[in-house]
Amino acid sequence: MISDAPVCSCITCADQGIEMVVVACDVTTGLAQCSDGDRVIWEVDTGLIDAVTPGERLVVHAGTAIARLSA
Amino acid sequence: MRFIDEFRDAELGQAVARDILATVEPGRHYKIMEVCGGHTHAIYKYGLDDLLPENVELVHGPGCPVCVIPMGLVDDSIALALENDVIFTCFGDMMRVPGSELTLTEAKARGADIRMVYSPLDALRIARENPDRQVVFLAIGFETTAPSTALTLIRAKAEGLANFSCMCHHVLIEPPLRALLDSPDLTLDGFIGPGHVATIIGVAPFRFIPAEYGKPIVISGFEPLDLLQSIQMLLAQLRDGRCEAENQYARLVPDGGNTRALAVMEDVFSVRENFEWRGLGYIPLSGLMLSERYGEFDAERRFSVPGVRIPDPQACQCGEVLKGMIKPWECKVFGTGCTPEHAIGTCMVSPEGACAAYYNYGRFTRERASV
Numbered sequence: 001m002i003s004d005a006p007v008c009s010c011i012t013c014a015d016q017g018i019e020m021v022v023v024a025c026d027v028t029t030g031l032a033q034c035s036d037g038d039r040v041i042w043e044v045d046t047g048l049i050d051a052v053t054p055g056e057r058l059v060v061h062a063g064t065a066i067a068r069l070s071a
Numbered sequence: 072m073r074f075i076d077e078f079r080d081a082e083l084g085q086a087v088a089r090d091i092l093a094t095v096e097p098g099r100h101y102k103i104m105e106v107c108g109g110h111t112h113a114i115y116k117y118g119l120d121d122l123l124p125e126n127v128e129l130v131h132g133p134g135c136p137v138c139v140i141p142m143g144l145v146d147d148s149i150a151l152a153l154e155n156d157v158i159f160t161c162f163g164d165m166m167r168v169p170g171s172e173l174t175l176t177e178a179k180a181r182g183a184d185i186r187m188v189y190s191p192l193d194a195l196r197i198a199r200e201n202p203d204r205q206v207v208f209l210a211i212g213f214e215t216t217a218p219s220t221a222l223t224l225i226r227a228k229a230e231g232l233a234n235f236s237c238m239c240h241h242v243l244i245e246p247p248l249r250a251l252l253d254s255p256d257l258t259l260d261g262f263i264g265p266g267h268v269a270t271i272i273g274v275a276p277f278r279f280i281p282a283e284y285g286k287p288i289v290i291s292g293f294e295p296l297d298l299l300q301s302i303q304m305l306l307a308q309l310r311d312g313r314c315e316a317e318n319q320y321a322r323l324v325p326d327g328g329n330t331r332a333l334a335v336m337e338d339v340f341s342v343r344e345n346f347e348w349r350g351l352g353y354i355p356l357s358g359l360m361l362s363e364r365y366g367e368f369d370a371e372r373r374f375s376v377p378g379v380r381i382p383d384p385q386a387c388q389c390g391e392v393l394k395g396m397i398k399p400w401e402c403k404v405f406g407t408g409c410t411p412e413h414a415i416g417t418c419m420v421s422p423e424g425a426c427a428a429y430y431n432y433g434r435f436t437r438e439r440a441s442v
Binding site: 016017042043045047048049059061062063064066067069 | 162190191212218267329
């Protein structure tokens with residue numbers, strides 16, 4: 001599920017996705033700093049999608065962005 | 072929040088519920104399986120089954136990766152953690168899955184260094200910070216989670232991290248669906264398909280369901296309106312005599328999936344000949360292990376793992392719940408011997424498990440109805 005309250009959901013589930021906003025990104029490592037609905041900052045692997053820029057919305061599962069929500 | 076609020080609009084939900092009512096044929100019973108534990112959780116959390124006509128029955132499938140973990144794998148994990156002085160890392164819900172004697176939480180209380188992580192990247196960071204210790208990551212989950220493990224192993228290989236390894240028990244969605252569809256016990260009219268698994272693998276891998284088994288499927292998102300619309304689309308297929316794989320979750324799911332994710336999975340994993348599922352038994356070609364290219368990171372090669380096989384507890388009816396043969400509350404130990412605080416079966420452990428979802432949300436509706 002896309003969740004705005006990740007702590008209430010199963011972090012192991014095959015199908016949980018958390019909507020996050022890109023705050024900063026490092027193109028050399030492919031890692032981004034992303035903020036969730038509670039404004040907690042997470043390190044996110046962006047290796048599965050095209051390069052991200054701050055402000056973009058991603059669907060994150062198990063620390064990896066699996067899709068972007070906004071063009 | 073954008074992409075969430077608009078899919079929780081109560082008035083629109085009532086409108087779709089009216090569409091559903093207008094779509095069903097009176098006197099016909101519809102049995103629909105939601106494959107994914109995330110859908111089960113959302114259905115109970117938002118009370119969506121209360122909005123459906125009485126002749127539309129939702130049954131819960133095997134799509135919660137914690138729920139399908141056999142007891143033997145928990146025992147193997149505990150043995151590895153206790154006997155090898157490693158830092159053993161896993162997702163939080165695995166900590167409470169019962170083994171034959173202990174959970175990982177209880178093994179931690181007995182001195183094993185077991186740590187909960189939120190992602191494989193967390194486990195990799197622990198390995199970097201503890202170069203004198205071996206760090207093992209227990210990788211479970213369907214195709215949604217597997218690419219995350221794959222990317223982490225690619226990083227570990229690039230960094231030459233010799234103290235990191237992975238106990239790989241990822242699973243694939245198609246084989247258990249085939250096993251369910253081949254079961255003579257099962258009478259289903261259609262499927263609600265897992266949206267984020269489909270984000271990775273696309274829609275095409277689900278087309279065998281209508282093509283070979285004559286059952287429609289709609290790939291669905293996870294918000295209340297997503298699920299209601301998916302149910303309406305499925306019922307419309309049945310009304311019109313169509314049988315297709317439709318994509319309700321098109322805002323996220325491309326038809327061909329995520330090609331990068333599929334490529335890294337192909338590189339890092341190979342398919343196991345056989346894999347044990349709780350309640351479903353051994354299903355050929357349904358699990359993933361590390362490929363030869365990443366064999367150096369395979370914890371089962373690096374350490375001695377007993378390979379324990381234990382039958383499910385007799386009191387537990389997780390298997391029948393996972394196959395949709397009984398409802399959670401029809402299990403003999405539901406809510407009495409088995410609760411989220413003291414789970415016997417895996418379906419009660421994960422919040423996305425059918426029993427826990429029903430225990431946390433749905434039972435209150437039934438209790439009100441029975442007063």
